[in-house]
Amino acid sequence: FSLARICVVTLVILFLWRVEEIAEACSCSPAHPQQAFCNSDVVIRAKVVGKQEVDRFKYDVKQIKSFKGPAQDIDAIYTAPTSAVCGVSLEHNGKEYLITGTTLTTFKYYAHHLCDFLEPWETLSATQKKSLTQRYEMGCECKITRCTSIPCMISSPAECLWTDWVIEKTVNGGQAKHFACIKRSDDSCAWYRGAALPKKDFLDIEDP
Structure with a gap:
């Protein structure tokens, strides 16, 4: 290889490494x-x-x-x-x-x-605003699993299945706007909808 060609190859490698670095730096899954x-x-x-x-x-x-x-x-x-x-x-x-x-x-x-x-x-929806004061914190021990394609499932009762993407083709759908994943007395987690504190109005964990 000539010196010029070596330099060009080096620059290409550095450029590709930088592009990969930037892409990785911004690689993240949408979060509820x-x-x-x-x-x-x-x-x-x-x-x-x-x-x-x-x-x-x-x-x-x-x-x-x-x-x-x-x-x-x-x-x-x-x-x-x-x-x-x-x-x-x-x-x-x-x-x-x-x-x-x-x-x-x-x-x-x-x-x-x-x-x-x-x-x-x-x-922000009324539920999102209300959930910031208490409800989201009540569910921090729960895991929200995002469904990206059907079929999808949970692996633990302490999970809530987030299906906005497969149902509404957006991560800012009904579950994101109107639901919180709350831990229940038996340590399982389920979606809850509403502006009042959770009582018995839980959704089935597999039917958001």
Whole structure:
């Protein structure tokens, strides 16, 4: 091989490695809102009031309510500059969002990732808003298993089968908007729908 050809081959390898790295960095399965709540360090309702560009994007936020996280208010979140590296783009004209994700070690800032659950507050259903205060937390010991193709099944009574994708062709379907997977007294888990606290109105675990 000539030196020039070796250099070209090296550049191609580096390019492919970088593409693979970026793809892997943003590889994530959609999460039910309850899963996002349970897996996050921080869950807040916040108004985005400004944007600065540093080594990545910094959004200044005014925290309205904390559903999970540190005692101190979150006043800014960081995100990567493009969706190719899992960054997110937020409207920063006072729009309110539900934001989930991971805190940095200082607990002052929050690093947001494309794979986290972030939705405009106004688009959330009444059940989703209500579930943030108690119901999602009640089901954090349950496992939500996403069904991507039929047939699909659960492997444990402590699982709820999430079928939005196969039934409605969206991960933001009825189960995501109106149901929470709650642990029952016998340690099994089942879907519950409604704005009141769970009583006996559970769905069968295999019939969402």
